[in-house]
Amino acid sequence: MLTQDTIVALATPSGAGAIAVIRVSGKDAIGIASSVFRSVHEKELSEQKTHTIHLGHIVDETKTYDQVLVSIFKNPHSYTGEDVVEISCHGSPYIQQQIIQLFLRKGCRMANAGEFTLRAFLNGKLDLSQAEAVADLIASDNEASHQIAMQQMRGGFSNEIQKLREELMNFASLIELELDFSEEDVEFADRTQFKELLDRIENVLKRLIDSFAVGNVIKNGIPVAIVGEPNVGKSTLLNALLNEERAIVSDIAGTTRDTIEDEIAIGGIGFRFIDTAGIRDTKDVVESIGIQKTFEKIEQAQVVVYLVDSSELKMESPSVPTRDIPALPAGRSPERGELSLILMEIQKIKNKYPQKPLIVVANKVDQLSKEKLQKLEKNLLVILNASEKSDHLLLSAKTGQGVDKLQEHLLSLVNTGALRNNETIVTNTRHYDALLKALEEVRKVQEGLAMGISGDLLAIDIRQALYHFGEITGEITSDDLLGNIFANFCIGK
Numbered sequence: 413m414l415t416q417d418t419i420v421a422l423a424t425p426s427g428a429g430a431i432a433v434i435r436v437s438g439k440d441a442i443g444i445a446s447s448v449f450r451s452v453h454e455k456e457l458s459e460q461k462t463h464t465i466h467l468g469h470i471v472d473e474t475k476t477y478d479q480v481l482v483s484i485f486k487n488p489h490s491y492t493g494e495d496v497v498e499i500s501c502h503g504s505p506y507i508q509q510q511i512i513q514l515f516l517r518k519g520c521r522m523a524n525a526g527e528f529t530l531r532a533f534l535n536g537k538l539d540l541s542q543a544e545a546v547a548d549l550i551a552s553d554n555e556a557s558h559q560i561a562m563q564q565m566r567g568g569f570s571n572e573i574q575k576l577r578e579e580l581m582n583f584a585s586l587i588e589l590e591l592d593f594s595e596e597d598v599e600f601a602d603r604t605q606f607k608e609l610l611d612r613i614e615n616v617l618k619r620l621i622d623s624f625a626v627g628n629v630i631k632n633g634i635p636v637a638i639v640g641e642p643n644v645g646k647s648t649l650l651n652a653l654l655n656e657e658r659a660i661v662s663d664i665a666g667t668t669r670d671t672i673e674d675e676i677a678i679g680g681i682g683f684r685f686i687d688t689a690g691i692r693d694t695k696d697v698v699e700s701i702g703i704q705k706t707f708e709k710i711e712q713a714q715v716v717v718y719l720v721d722s723s724e725l726k727m728e729s730p731s732v733p734t735r736d737i738p739a740l741p742a743g744r745s746p747e748r749g750e751l752s753l754i755l756m757e758i759q760k761i762k763n764k765y766p767q768k769p770l771i772v773v774a775n776k777v778d779q780l781s782k783e784k785l786q787k788l789e790k791n792l793l794v795i796l797n798a799s800e801k802s803d804h805l806l807l808s809a810k811t812g813q814g815v816d817k818l819q820e821h822l823l824s825l826v827n828t829g830a831l832r833n834n835e836t837i838v839t840n841t842r843h844y845d846a847l848l849k850a851l852e853e854v855r856k857v858q859e860g861l862a863m864g865i866s867g868d869l870l871a872i873d874i875r876q877a878l879y880h881f882g883e884i885t886g887e888i889t890s891d892d893l894l895g896n897i898f899a900n901f902c903i904g905k
């Protein structure tokens with residue numbers, strides 16, 4: 413399907429650069445380009461072969477705009493499947509805009525977000541999941557997300573779905589054929605083979621669905637909440653992890669009022685660190701809103717780093733029984749830095765999120781003497797004994813000592829097994845939803861088969877499952893869906 417309009421857009425980022433690329437696609441792309449291009453060798457653009465590059469100038473009746481290189485792609489041999497011309501001009505925003513406006517005057521229209529890739533999809537150059545991967549690829553900022561997007565763009569995921577879809581389609585046809593012979597009670601579809609196929613499909617779907625947990629985390633970065641009392645050094649730790657003065661640090665307790673988040677890759681995996689407002693009882697309204705938000709962030713986080721100020725830690729009570737919170741003398745509430753208070757806070761988090769990995773980190777160890785450091789190690793073991801799920805580390809956010817250990821530890825928590833095995837990982841919510849629905853339908857077919865229901869009913873559920881497979885690759889789409897997907901692309905893609 414070739415669309416009527418010829419579209420133009422800047423393919424490179426806006427702003428100044430060494431070179432900028434303007435992309436034109438559609439049936440008049442070459443004709444329009446040739447009307448404003450003067451080749452240094454007086455070549456006629458429309459007579460040039462596909463995939464060739466030509467040096468010349470962009471001109472109109474009044475002036476010369478720039479010296480450029482023009483690349484020609486002839487349909488169907490282009491990214492969009494249409495005639496495509498790319499103009500590589502000098503990267504001044506003024507030149508870029510002048511040339512784009514010239515093409516608009518000559519009859520092009522400004523491309524919508526994602527319209528080049530939409531056309532590639534409509535012309536069968538990419539399926540829908542591959543087109544979506546193009547957007548993921550552009551957004552990828554670490555090795556893991558890049559690898560997944562690349563695999564999906566090459567068609568790894570679609571191929572897997574496509575194969576299952578075809579096999580299922582064959583059975584659907586056979587069963588539907590039986591319906592035509594219903595008088596004669598024939599069986600074209602071998603029920604044992606069919607059951608085997610359904611079991612296989614069920615397993616693949618389950619694996620893909622399970623992979624979404626990993627995929628989602630890799631795509632968006634693993635959220636790690638940094639929490640603890642005020643002034644223990646949470647913001648300093650955030651800055652140390654990001655290697656950037658991202659958050660304000662001060663010796664005033666209650667400096668961070670709102671949460672601050674930023675992402676960085678560790679060992680090829682994206683982590684999103686969330687610096688939070690220090691937890692304490694406060695009458696300050698703004699601060700307490702911040703603290704409330706801290707608890708929301710703990711909820712959303714996959715890992716919690718609980719930071720303790722070891723220079724303030726009161727270590728008089730090391731003989732705490734393994735699992736219990738130490739009892740306080742009657743009538744006295746615990747003070748800041750007191751082990752029992754810290755244990756209580758940690759226990760609260762653990763009770764609320766028993767599954768969430770919690771790392772207790774003792775900060776400011778640069779301020780401790782050797783003896784105090786040893787005492788601290790012992791006390792931390794007490795803290796840790798409160799649960800098997802947590803771990804502990806000693807570090808100094810200020811000097812950076814031990815921060816690498818924390819990074820290594822975070823990395824060790826991530827299940828990257830699937831990544832290493834080169835398995836298909838689902839990262840897209842739309843695909844995930846379709847897979848869940850497909851699995852539901854496949855299970856209905858399995859049940860129906862087990863109960864020996866009639867072929868016509870079986871066929872309905874099979875068609876339903878096929879429908880959801882088709883949603884992923886784009887055999888089944890709606891304008892709304894396409895609009896939604898491509899609106900999230902950038903212009904020029």
Ligand SMILES: Nc1nc2c(c(=O)[nH]1)N(C=O)[C@@H](CNc1ccc(C(=O)N[C@@H](CCC(=O)O)C(=O)O)cc1)CN2
Pocket residue numbers: 433463485488489490491498537
């Ligand atoms: N300059 C430029 N760089 C780019 C792109 C582009 O459109 N232009 N791409 C856009 O995102 C990516 C590359 N993707 C592309 C995919 C297919 C074709 C293409 O011409 N395909 C033809 C011919 C293949 C062949 O030579 O055999 C075809 O499919 O028939 C071009 C670019 C990244 N780099």
Ligand SMILES: Nc1nc2c(ncn2[C@@H]2O[C@H](COP(=O)(O)OP(=O)(O)OP(=O)(O)O)[C@@H](O)[C@H]2O)c(=O)[nH]1
Pocket residue numbers: 641642643644645646647648649660661662663664665666667668669688689690691775776777778779807808809810811
């Ligand atoms: N000596 C030493 N000082 C540190 C270390 N980490 C942080 N500090 C200091 O501790 C003070 C508090 O640090 P912040 O990072 O602002 O603490 P915070 O936990 O974010 O505090 P709130 O935002 O108020 O909850 C600052 O004066 C830091 O310079 C460390 O490892 N060693």
Ligand SMILES: [Mg+2]
Pocket residue numbers: 646647648659660661667668687688690
């Ligand atoms: Mg802070």
